Amino acid sequence: MVDQPVENLSEDEAWAELARLARQITRADEAYHRKDAPEISDADYDALKRRNAEIEARFPALKRADSPSERVGAPPAEGFAKVRHERRMLSLGNAFEADEIAEFDARIRRYLGLGAEAPLRYTAEPKIDGLSLSLRYEMGRLAQAATRGDGETGENVTRNARTIDDIPETLEGAPEILEVRGEVYMAHADFEALNARQAEAGDKTFANPRNAAAGSLRQLDPKITAARPLRFFAYGWGVLSDPLAKTQMDALDRLAALGFRISPLTRLCDGPDEMLAHYAEIEQARSTLGYDIDGVVYKVDDLALQARLGFRSTTPRWALAHKFPAELAWTRLEKIEIQVGRTGALSPVARLHPVTVGGVVVSNATLHNEDYIAGRDASGNPIRDGKDIREGDWVQVYRAGDVIPKVADVDLSKRPERAAPYAFPTTCPECGSEAIREEGDSVRRCTGGLICPAQAVERLKHFVSRGAFDIEGLGAKQIEMFYRDDSLRVREPADIFTLEERDGQNLSKLKNREGWGDKSAANLFAAIDARRTIPLxxxxxxLGIRHVGEVNADLLARTYQTWEAFETAMTNARVDEGPDWDYLLGIDGVGRVMAESLVTAFQQEAERASIDRLVAHLSVEPAQPRGQVDSPVAGKTVVFTGTLEKMTRAEAKARAEALGAKVSGSVSKKTDLVVAGPGAGSKAKKAAELGIETLDEDAWLDLVGGR
Known part of the structure; x- marks a missing residue:
C-alpha cells in the first residue's frame, strides 16, 4: 500500500503506517542481522527507518511501544551462546541532507546551553558497511567477542574473532578492562575471490561483501571463519576500567597505539562546514577505498560533553550518521490508482513499469495528492515547472530517504499523444460516498465514515496491530475476512473476544472455511484468549483514540498505573475545569488536543459503550514504573520552573526521568516537588499556596547526586 507524504497524513493514517513500517523493519532486521540474507537493500532499509522517524517526529504522540526507533538490530540467532552487553550497543541516528548536519550541531548546542560561537569540535569518519563486533579484553588478553544482536544481547563469537588478523590476541598498556567496538568487513577483492571459490566448489555465493562478512563471522565452525578474509576497524569502546583519553580522537589514537586498525580517513572538524567538506571528500573517494561504506559518522570530540549529552533509548545524542544519497531512475507510469486510508483520505498511487532504484525493484510510487499530480503545491505555486503527471508518462523515480518511492519529474518529449490530464475522483472508489476537500486541507476525503468498508476495516486492523493486541493469527487478512463474514462478523473489538462463543453457536464453523481447519481455528481462539490479559x-x-500513539499510551499508563485509575480520571475530567483535567493537562507530553480527545472518547456515548463492552472481556495489567526504583525521586511528580543555570531543561528532565520521576509541565495537588530557578513565577507561587516542597537547583543536584 502506498501512502501520502508525511505532511498530509492524518493521525489515523499515521497510526496505520507506523504499524506497517514496524512489521517491515522487523522482518528486514531478522533477515539482515540473524539470517545474513537481507531481503531489501541498505538504501531501502534506510528509507524505511527514515519514513518511520519522519512520521514519529510529526506525530510524537503516535510513537509505538515496539517502534523501530526504540530497537537496535535483532535478537541473537540460535546456535551461539548469548552475551549480555554490560553497556548497550546502540545504533546511530541518520541524516541525509546538509541542513540536517547544521541542525545536529544546533541541537547539541541547545542541549548543552552553548552559544553559536562557542568552540565545539567533531570527529568525522567513514561508516563501514559491515557487522558490529564487541571485543572484551581483561588484563590485556582477549576474553570475549560478541555481535551486537539486539543491542542488549548478542552472540558469543569469540573463537571466530580470534581467527581475524586485525584483532589482537593480547594488548600491552591497556586498561585492566577494555571493551573495543568496531566493524568486521570484507574488502572487495577478497569478496570476489571468495565468491569465485564458492562457485567453483558448488557452494552458495554471497550477494555482497557485508553478507559475506556477517555469514563468515557467524559460522559455528571457526575453521570456516579462519578461511575467510575478514578485516576489522575499531571505532569506539564500551566498558572501561580507566578512561582512554579526554577526546574521541585521542582515544582512537590510543586504540591505534594498542594495535587496532583505525580508519585513516578520520578527521577532526570545527563545525558543520568542515564536517560537510570532509563528507564530500569521503564520498568522492568512496569508489577507490576497496571496501564498502554507506556514509560518514560524526561524533562530538570532547568525551566530557558526550557524557553530558548521554543517550536516547537507542541512539547517542552526540553522534550522527550522514548517509549517502539514493539513486534515480526513469520508467513508464502505466496507471494511476486511488487508495482509501483509515480516515478516508484518497491517496493516488503510480503503478510503474518495474525499475531498479538503489538496488531495489520499484513498481509503485506515491503521487501525494491531486495538486501534486496537477503540477502545483498546496499554495497553487508550480512544481516541476508546472508539468502535470498523466498515465503513460515517462517519469523519474527517486528514493531519497522515504520508504515510498516518489515521482520527481516528467519527460514531456516522451508523453503519448493521447495522454489526457488525470481527473481526480470526487467520489470514494470504495463506497461511492462524496469525497470532499475541506478548505486548507491538501487531501480529499471520503465522507462515508463507518459505512465505508476501507475505513472500518483499517480501524480494526489497528486494534490487532503489533503495538496493540498483537493477536497471533489475526492480522490484516483475517480482519478483512471476519469483517465481511456473514455469520462470524467482527465489527468492533469486543466482537473478537466473543468469536469462539459465536462459532460454537454457529452451524457454519470457522474450521469449515477455506484456509481454516480444526487446528488453525483452535490456535486462533487460544491466541485470542491469551490476549484477554493485556498490559495497560x-x-x-x-483503543485508537485520536492523537494517542504508543509513546503517549505508555506515558499515560505509567502516570495512572491502573485501568481503574485511568478510566476514572478520564470519566471525571471536564475540559478546563477540575483537578482531573488539570492533572491530565499537566503531564509532560500531553497537550490540549490530546487531552480533549481522551476526555471526548470516554464521555461520548457510543464510543464509551464500545470501550466498556471490550473491557468486560479483559484483565488489565498495571503499568510498571521506569527508571531507578530506589532513587530519592522515584515515583514522584516533579516540575521544573524558572531558569536552570547548571544544566539545560532537557538535561534536567532526562536526569529526573532516568531516576524514575515523572516530569510535569504544571503544578497541581498531585505534584510532589518543584525545582525553581531564577525567574520562577506562577508555578512557584502555586506550589507555595499548595504547600508543595520547593528546591533551588543546587538543592536538587544535592538530592539526586548530580553535582
Missing amino acids: DRLIYA
Whole structure:
C-alpha cells in the first residue's frame, strides 16, 4: 500500500503506517542481522527507518511501544551462546541532507546551553558497511567477542574473532578492562575471490561483501571463519576500567597505539562546514577505498560533553550518521490508482513499469495528492515547472530517504499523444460516498465514515496491530475476512473476544472455511484468549483514540498505573475545569488536543459503550514504573520552573526521568516537588499556596547526586 507524504497524513493514517513500517523493519532486521540474507537493500532499509522517524517526529504522540526507533538490530540467532552487553550497543541516528548536519550541531548546542560561537569540535569518519563486533579484553588478553544482536544481547563469537588478523590476541598498556567496538568487513577483492571459490566448489555465493562478512563471522565452525578474509576497524569502546583519553580522537589514537586498525580517513572538524567538506571528500573517494561504506559518522570530540549529552533509548545524542544519497531512475507510469486510508483520505498511487532504484525493484510510487499530480503545491505555486503527471508518462523515480518511492519529474518529449490530464475522483472508489476537500486541507476525503468498508476495516486492523493486541493469527487478512463474514462478523473489538462463543453457536464453523481447519481455528481462539490479559499501555493504544500513539499510551499508563485509575480520571475530567483535567493537562507530553480527545472518547456515548463492552472481556495489567526504583525521586511528580543555570531543561528532565520521576509541565495537588530557578513565577507561587516542597537547583543536584 502506498501512502501520502508525511505532511498530509492524518493521525489515523499515521497510526496505520507506523504499524506497517514496524512489521517491515522487523522482518528486514531478522533477515539482515540473524539470517545474513537481507531481503531489501541498505538504501531501502534506510528509507524505511527514515519514513518511520519522519512520521514519529510529526506525530510524537503516535510513537509505538515496539517502534523501530526504540530497537537496535535483532535478537541473537540460535546456535551461539548469548552475551549480555554490560553497556548497550546502540545504533546511530541518520541524516541525509546538509541542513540536517547544521541542525545536529544546533541541537547539541541547545542541549548543552552553548552559544553559536562557542568552540565545539567533531570527529568525522567513514561508516563501514559491515557487522558490529564487541571485543572484551581483561588484563590485556582477549576474553570475549560478541555481535551486537539486539543491542542488549548478542552472540558469543569469540573463537571466530580470534581467527581475524586485525584483532589482537593480547594488548600491552591497556586498561585492566577494555571493551573495543568496531566493524568486521570484507574488502572487495577478497569478496570476489571468495565468491569465485564458492562457485567453483558448488557452494552458495554471497550477494555482497557485508553478507559475506556477517555469514563468515557467524559460522559455528571457526575453521570456516579462519578461511575467510575478514578485516576489522575499531571505532569506539564500551566498558572501561580507566578512561582512554579526554577526546574521541585521542582515544582512537590510543586504540591505534594498542594495535587496532583505525580508519585513516578520520578527521577532526570545527563545525558543520568542515564536517560537510570532509563528507564530500569521503564520498568522492568512496569508489577507490576497496571496501564498502554507506556514509560518514560524526561524533562530538570532547568525551566530557558526550557524557553530558548521554543517550536516547537507542541512539547517542552526540553522534550522527550522514548517509549517502539514493539513486534515480526513469520508467513508464502505466496507471494511476486511488487508495482509501483509515480516515478516508484518497491517496493516488503510480503503478510503474518495474525499475531498479538503489538496488531495489520499484513498481509503485506515491503521487501525494491531486495538486501534486496537477503540477502545483498546496499554495497553487508550480512544481516541476508546472508539468502535470498523466498515465503513460515517462517519469523519474527517486528514493531519497522515504520508504515510498516518489515521482520527481516528467519527460514531456516522451508523453503519448493521447495522454489526457488525470481527473481526480470526487467520489470514494470504495463506497461511492462524496469525497470532499475541506478548505486548507491538501487531501480529499471520503465522507462515508463507518459505512465505508476501507475505513472500518483499517480501524480494526489497528486494534490487532503489533503495538496493540498483537493477536497471533489475526492480522490484516483475517480482519478483512471476519469483517465481511456473514455469520462470524467482527465489527468492533469486543466482537473478537466473543468469536469462539459465536462459532460454537454457529452451524457454519470457522474450521469449515477455506484456509481454516480444526487446528488453525483452535490456535486462533487460544491466541485470542491469551490476549484477554493485556498490559495497560497496549490497551490504551489499541483503543485508537485520536492523537494517542504508543509513546503517549505508555506515558499515560505509567502516570495512572491502573485501568481503574485511568478510566476514572478520564470519566471525571471536564475540559478546563477540575483537578482531573488539570492533572491530565499537566503531564509532560500531553497537550490540549490530546487531552480533549481522551476526555471526548470516554464521555461520548457510543464510543464509551464500545470501550466498556471490550473491557468486560479483559484483565488489565498495571503499568510498571521506569527508571531507578530506589532513587530519592522515584515515583514522584516533579516540575521544573524558572531558569536552570547548571544544566539545560532537557538535561534536567532526562536526569529526573532516568531516576524514575515523572516530569510535569504544571503544578497541581498531585505534584510532589518543584525545582525553581531564577525567574520562577506562577508555578512557584502555586506550589507555595499548595504547600508543595520547593528546591533551588543546587538543592536538587544535592538530592539526586548530580553535582
